[in-house]
Amino acid sequence: MPHPDHALLKELVSLGIVREDTLEPFHPQVRDRSDVSVWRCPASGVLLLDRIDQIGASYYPDQDGLSYWDPAGRAQGLVATREDDLRRATSLTAMVAGKRYVDIGTGLGGVLDLVRPVCASVAAVEPQAEAARMLRGLGYDVHPGTGELAATGQRFDVASLFHVFEHMTGPLKELRTIHALLEEGGRIVVEVPHARDALITQFACMSFRQFTFWSEHLVLHTRASLAAYLQVAGFKDVQVSGVQRYPLANHLFWLSHGGPGGQVRWPELRSGAVEEAYAALLQSADLTDTLVAVGTK
Template sequence: MSDRDQAKTDRIAALRPAYQAALADGTDRFLAPRRTTCPWCSSGRLTPRLHTTDLLQHKPGRFALDRCADCGHLFQNPQLTEEGLGFYYRDFYDGLGEQRMSGTFGGRTAMYRSRAEALLPHDPTPKTWLDVGTGHGHFCEAARTVLPGTAFDGLDFTEGVELAARAGRVDHAYRGAFPDLAPELTARYDVVSMFHYLEHSTDPDRELRAAHAAVRPGGHLVIEVPDPESRYARLLGRWWLPWLQPQHLHFMPVANLRRRLTELGFTVVAEQHAEPHDPVDLLAAVWLALDHTAPREDAPWLPERPGGVRRGVRTALLLAGVPALITATLLDRFAIRPLSHRLGLSNAYRLVARRG
């Protein structure tokens, strides 16, 4: 075993007692009471949409999504409590998962530039930009190449935003909940962005009101979220990556979000589907299925480290799946991506809205 692998094994072993203590009484306490009404429109006409498990970290627990038959809003029901959010986020973006996620997000420069370029037709020279849910600040770093005269600040509730400030990716870091920080940010920003952030929030309407407060009159709000109306959502079922349970709590059809923005005093000036599509759906589905089938790799929420035989079986199964992963990648990038919007397969949408 290499020194790096040994260090990871030792780190997992050190974390195991705390995780086992947290799981001693099961996972039911991580879930709030089940809702009987839609959190978006208050309708009581709810239907089950999806039942799944944590397919990325494989932490214990089962999760359900319901769909409102009146407005089409999808939401996790029952929803994670604050304690549950802390448990399932732990070691995903930070801790054990920090290096992996930083590498994943850091290699997406072209996508980040595309997000910044979406604003250019509406404001080519914003002075101040707040990126909410900035993570490690990689978007802000890439966006500076598109808007060199813009000061980029970042906001997040994880320590990633502080790492971003130390690395110079953001000019100023705010750590905490956006609605709680919004009063001190009133009318401060030409642009506020929420890229794949709103679906993580416990109360999307409160987040949108916070954005309205932070954007100056005449400024812009840029939102990008998974598209629950994508055909992939039904074709791939639980293997559709944007479900991302249990982290994603709300899925808003684009018509719903447009109406809510209008009610808050915004005017939607652009709606994009092809541009924010991330061509990874088939690749991710194959990987999630392979990873689910193979024996688990070591993690502190497992009672003990998997033995050598299980680790060998896992390696063999994943190697056997390499041809399928390559095929899925080629289909995603070259066959489907050019036609994704026309086929209704875009997995995300982006709105640009101007505050009146």
């Protein structure tokens, strides 16, 4: 069973998102630790780790250099994140144009680079010290946490969290802090990995489960659980949509060879029309690999 001092589990239970008495083991370990396992709430479909004490207050600040992304440096790391950065920036541009924008957990700052020209101002939260130092050197206003940013008295029109929310040990507190950072009518965008990812659920691909479950991803959300968090934090008009990051060739390679990178290894199986149709099919079945929630203060 999950650890008795599992604060995140207690939060999920208190919000009515999961039922502790019905939790069932789902996968015996995560990819980087044999002493951390994955559990599932059958009623909600939410997946969570059996413990969160591996992520202490100094875990992210103490990460070594830029090794979290690419030890070769920022430029090389941005090559790897380019496709996601472009997709996210494209979806944000109209929302942030002429606005004050903050990216929570900005990492290498790839999205900031792309939207800064259209924003009134940009700021960031990044707990990893070396990444934050590097971004400050590029002229960005960077803070180690949302609490430190709130202490400056700044207010924003748009806040984003791209694959950050699932790392938080106290997600409700963080959302409430972000809510307070926003002006009335401000928007929040939260992107997370999806608990109902087709490779996890429909295809039950065991090699993918062993690859994707990670000691830093404390919980994988469903549409309902993600929406519930935003609503309890005070956001309204919450809409959650499915996004498919990885194409059909990626899934075919996982199912046939048990490994990642099919979209690179099999370029002959890449087709824009086919990939759009496959993504639409997964969206209609609620089996995408990613969820994006948007809410308003």
